[in-house]
Amino acid sequence: MSRETIVIDPVTRIEGHSKITIQLDDAGEVVDAHFHVTQFRGFERITQGRPVNEMPGIMARICGICPVSHMVASAKAVDDILAVEPSPTGADLRRVMNLGQIVQSNALSFFHLSAPDLLFGFDADPAKRNIIGLARENPQLARDGIALRKWGQQIIEWLGGKRIHPMWIVPGGVAQALTPEVRDRILAGVPEAIAAVERAIAWYKTDMLRWEEEASTFGNFRSAFMGLVDRNGNVDHYDGWLRVVDADGKFLADRIDPRNFNDYIGEAVEPWSYLKSTYWKSMGYPDGIYRVGPLARVNVAERMGTPRADEELDKFRWRVGRVAGSSFHYHYARLIDTLHCIEKVEAILRSPDILSQHVRSRAEVNRHEGIGVSEAPRGTLMHHYRVDDDGIVEWANLIIATGHNSMAMNRAVLQVARHHVKGDRLEEAMLNRVEAVIRCYDPCLSCSTHALGNMALRIRLLAPDGAVLHELAR
Amino acid sequence: MTIAGDSDGAAAVATPHAGGGSCGPRLWSADGALIVGYGNTLRSDDGLGWHAAARLADEPRLRGAQVLWQHQLTPELAVDISKASLVVFIDASEADEAGAVSVRRLDSTPGAGSAWSHHVAPEALVALARELWHASPVVFLVSVGAASLGVGDRLSPEVERALPAVVDAVVAIVEEHCHS
Numbered sequence: 001m002s003r004e005t006i007v008i009d010p011v012t013r014i015e016g017h018s019k020i021t022i023q024l025d026d027a028g029e030v031v032d033a034h035f036h037v038t039q040f041r042g043f044e045r046i047t048q049g050r051p052v053n054e055m056p057g058i059m060a061r062i063c064g065i066c067p068v069s070h071m072v073a074s075a076k077a078v079d080d081i082l083a084v085e086p087s088p089t090g091a092d093l094r095r096v097m098n099l100g101q102i103v104q105s106n107a108l109s110f111f112h113l114s115a116p117d118l119l120f121g122f123d124a125d126p127a128k129r130n131i132i133g134l135a136r137e138n139p140q141l142a143r144d145g146i147a148l149r150k151w152g153q154q155i156i157e158w159l160g161g162k163r164i165h166p167m168w169i170v171p172g173g174v175a176q177a178l179t180p181e182v183r184d185r186i187l188a189g190v191p192e193a194i195a196a197v198e199r200a201i202a203w204y205k206t207d208m209l210r211w212e213e214e215a216s217t218f219g220n221f222r223s224a225f226m227g228l229v230d231r232n233g234n235v236d237h238y239d240g241w242l243r244v245v246d247a248d249g250k251f252l253a254d255r256i257d258p259r260n261f262n263d264y265i266g267e268a269v270e271p272w273s274y275l276k277s278t279y280w281k282s283m284g285y286p287d288g289i290y291r292v293g294p295l296a297r298v299n300v301a302e303r304m305g306t307p308r309a310d311e312e313l314d315k316f317r318w319r320v321g322r323v324a325g326s327s328f329h330y331h332y333a334r335l336i337d338t339l340h341c342i343e344k345v346e347a348i349l350r351s352p353d354i355l356s357q358h359v360r361s362r363a364e365v366n367r368h369e370g371i372g373v374s375e376a377p378r379g380t381l382m383h384h385y386r387v388d389d390d391g392i393v394e395w396a397n398l399i400i401a402t403g404h405n406s407m408a409m410n411r412a413v414l415q416v417a418r419h420h421v422k423g424d425r426l427e428e429a430m431l432n433r434v435e436a437v438i439r440c441y442d443p444c445l446s447c448s449t450h451a452l453g454n455m456a457l458r459i460r461l462l463a464p465d466g467a468v469l470h471e472l473a474r
Numbered sequence: 475m476t477i478a479g480d481s482d483g484a485a486a487v488a489t490p491h492a493g494g495g496s497c498g499p500r501l502w503s504a505d506g507a508l509i510v511g512y513g514n515t516l517r518s519d520d521g522l523g524w525h526a527a528a529r530l531a532d533e534p535r536l537r538g539a540q541v542l543w544q545h546q547l548t549p550e551l552a553v554d555i556s557k558a559s560l561v562v563f564i565d566a567s568e569a570d571e572a573g574a575v576s577v578r579r580l581d582s583t584p585g586a587g588s589a590w591s592h593h594v595a596p597e598a599l600v601a602l603a604r605e606l607w608h609a610s611p612v613v614f615l616v617s618v619g620a621a622s623l624g625v626g627d628r629l630s631p632e633v634e635r636a637l638p639a640v641v642d643a644v645v646a647i648v649e650e651h652c653h654s
Contacts, residue, residue, distance in 0.1 A: 061516070112549055131549065132598060135605035143606055150550040 033414040044396045052391045068101035069376035071169045076372025077383040078171040083366035089356040090173025095238045099341040104152025105377035106338040109442040111145020144196035151189045173360035190346045217419040218437045219327030219412025222247035224290035225299040234305035237375040243300045249323040258373035277406040292379025292404040294333040309340035330440040365391040402443040412437045504539035508558035511543045519620035519633045522566040526640045556607035560651045563596045563615045570619030573632030575639045580613040
């Protein structure tokens, strides 16, 4: 059977660089689709030979968007190697910074990367369908996105001394105690942050009926979901146990100690991507597909655990079901996740011991292996290290949220392509839908890549012999 | 002068020393001027903006200016831009000859390269500040041709030698603006 291939290269408005290939058969029907990650960074190799105490600082350099998440997971892995437990205040302060990170990253994803599509529609002119257009059409929404970004960034900056790559989260806790001034400054921004995200939720709910077709075709399939939950089964972005539910909400596993994740999760490598694909071992590869991130968090948890977010969770579940299957609902879930993070920051900062000076525990290397797991904006993040007797890193493995979602993204692209791409024509709107389904997952390819370059979009239709039959660019 | 962050950090902010500089007694203030150096300090000459901003933060002729250095330009910077009457961006350039300093006035029309991702183009940020807060600052981009954008935490000799000229160019822009 002869095949033609459509290539979207690179995908725009995601973090990092990738391309999408859509394979067509003789009839112009989509037969396969792949989301390629085309660049390589290799932090797992770079860190070999480094003292383990340096790992949080090094791993934070993986990404300029979510360095805090990598620092949290890395510090927890080093805690494990040191066999040290941060003080309650140290752990809570780590939580606050991680939550601030998630707020600013979620805000970037929803308000700046995806809201233009939602406001103007996927068929709108790209010259209008961007944040400048958003600012003209709905300035309050644009200002709210900026305000949330700024608040989340300020939390990181005020706690860590800088917004990107702060060296504040360290093995055993955090480097400095919280001051009353910083606590009060963060708390002062809570009302505006809550108001901003609640306005966005109200807008989204009013508008979401427009997107019923997209919701039914944007990666709408049965899969498992994974996330961290606390002792009550509620969302926990920092610690707790891994829970995995199937498409009907039935537990595939619960109360898994994250340090045992290797017993349950496998990693597969495909020749067309540098991104490893993880799978649920008992279901095998590639059947063991599962999703992580905001949608998974609301699907696996009993409750969010904060009042306003729980109220919105009830409405979410009333609208889309107890376990939402469509990847389109990542947007809605991301807003509820953001609301919860803001409420949680406030709750932690109002706790009586938050100004305690005991924020760091110290120890030497006591184990040769350590695992740290936390929730990053895009989903569950796992750092796994092995060290020698002197604490020198011998081996490291990272499983990032985008890796967990790799198979799901490929399936989502295939579904959207089958629905919208007919092969005989290249139309920007339908190809943008293919891109947009990827953006639902908010993939952060910086975790495995980093390169300078222009994010222009190029779409190619290739004959089986590689000849370019048709090309679009913007 | 106050500095938030450290020499290795991102998104630091500083207000230069008060007092006269090489121009002699100051008759003008740089209040309302925002200077933003940006780039990746682990990508050799891409860190030009940081190095330049660090020098400008200590520049006595820029008393009153706000100096920021950032890893990337991000949307919330539009808030700072909205409060400024003059904005000077400093960045490395792949298009110019290595070490060559160029000064270009920008308008607020987002260019073709402003596809929205984790970073945004200077023009797009200014456009955002205009749309959301009706801001209309005068905007310049001071750039230096990069010799190397490979992995590394040092500037190339060509770009290092250009740093004094970058400082002078920025001071000249601010001085002219404040006198106008």
